[in-house]
Amino acid sequence: QKEVEQNSGPLSVPEGAIASLNCTYSDRGSQSFFWYRQYSGKSPELIMFIYSNGDKEDGRFTAQLNKASQYVSLLIRDSQPSDSATYLCAVKKTGTASKLTFGTGTRLQVTL
Amino acid sequence: DVKVTQSSRYLVKRTGEKVFLECVQDMDHENMFWYRQDPGLGLRLIYFSYDVKMKEKGDIPEGYSVSREKKERFSLILESASTNQTSMYLCASSLPFDGDTQYFGPGTRLTVL
Numbered sequence: 735q736k737e738v739e740q741n742s743g744p745l746s747v748p749e750g751a752i753a754s755l756n757c758t759y760s761d762r763g764s765q766s767f768f769w770y771r772q773y774s775g776k777s778p779e780l781i782m783f784i785y786s787n788g789d790k791e792d793g794r795f796t797a798q799l800n801k802a803s804q805y806v807s808l809l810i811r812d813s814q815p816s817d818s819a820t821y822l823c824a825v826k827k828t829g830t831a832s833k834l835t836f837g838t839g840t841r842l843q844v845t846l
Numbered sequence: 847d848v849k850v851t852q853s854s855r856y857l858v859k860r861t862g863e864k865v866f867l868e869c870v871q872d873m874d875h876e877n878m879f880w881y882r883q884d885p886g887l888g889l890r891l892i893y894f895s896y897d898v899k900m901k902e903k904g905d906i907p908e909g910y911s912v913s914r915e916k917k918e919r920f921s922l923i924l925e926s927a928s929t930n931q932t933s934m935y936l937c938a939s940s941l942p943f944d945g946d947t948q949y950f951g952p953g954t955r956l957t958v959l
Contacts, residue, residue: 742886766946777936777950778889822889824948832877832896832946833904838888 735760738825740837748845753810755840757823760804766826767799767806768834773819781808781821813844849873850951852937858957865924867954869937877940878920879948880904880912882933889936895920896942927958 739758747753755769766785770778784790784797784806796809806825810817820839827835853868869878880892881904891904893912901912909931913921920939924931934955938948 768947777953779950780947783947826946832940832942833879833891833894834946834948836889838886 736837737761737827737835738823738837740821740823740840742838743841744843745840746843746845747813749813749815751813753813753817753842753844755808755810755821755823755842756805757807757825757837758805759823759825759835761825761827762801762804763828764801764804764825765828767797768824768826769795769797769806769808770822770824770836771817771819772822772839778822810842813842815844815846818842818844850937850939850949852935852951852954854954855952856955856957858959859924859927860959861928863924863927863958865927865956865958867922867924867935867937867956869920869922869939869951870918871920871939871949871951872918873939873941873949874917875939875941875949876917877942877948878914879938879940880910880920880922881936881938882906882931883936883953884933892922927956929958932956932958 768783769781772778798807823837824834895914937951940948
């Protein structure tokens with residue numbers, strides 16, 4: 735079992751719809767959870783992070799964390815073609831200092 | 847704004863050459879990281895440094911070494927480049943206790959022929 739698992743996609747959603755991206759992790763003691771967006775040929779850029787169970791909203795983005803079920807998700811409302819990218823989930827595991835473990839990413843395609 | 851820069855965007859080297867990749871950050875971050883990214887394998891940590899002259903092996907350190915003589919600069923060294931080190935190399939930095947958010951440089955696409 736991978737430490738951080740994501741469906742590779744592509745996930746295809748029409749413009750204006752809600753895109754839902756999911757990530758599961760294996761270390762129950764994981765503390766911090768991050769979502770990065772990566773355009774093709776570019777480096778990852780932080781979208782948001784979440785530490786506590788529940789929802790955290792930032793503009794069109796909402797991160798949801800459920801530690802009991804060991805998953806974290808990212809919702810993108812009113813999806814735009816510019817949201818087409820690969821979304822990386824990253825987790826700070828217990829006792830790993832400042833290191834993050836990354837999933838392999840989900841490719842999102844927003845269609846016109 | 848955090849700024850992380852890398853010395854080259856594209857680099858082509860020959861097998862057996864010694865290769866230096868440099869990373870500089872301007873936000874006084876203690877932590878710096880080197881990753882490689884390959885299709886289907888995601889981001890894999892090569893080395894990590896949490897202070898000047900301090901380093902820690904990541905998941906795939908074989909064939910690589912690092913140097914951190916100054917806080918803002920973290921270098922990745924390929925002692926004898928091989929074709930299986932052809933990859934995208936990404937540098938990142940973070941502040942401890944700042945949520946451990948990592949900020950990435952633009953990346954260096956290295957091709958070893």
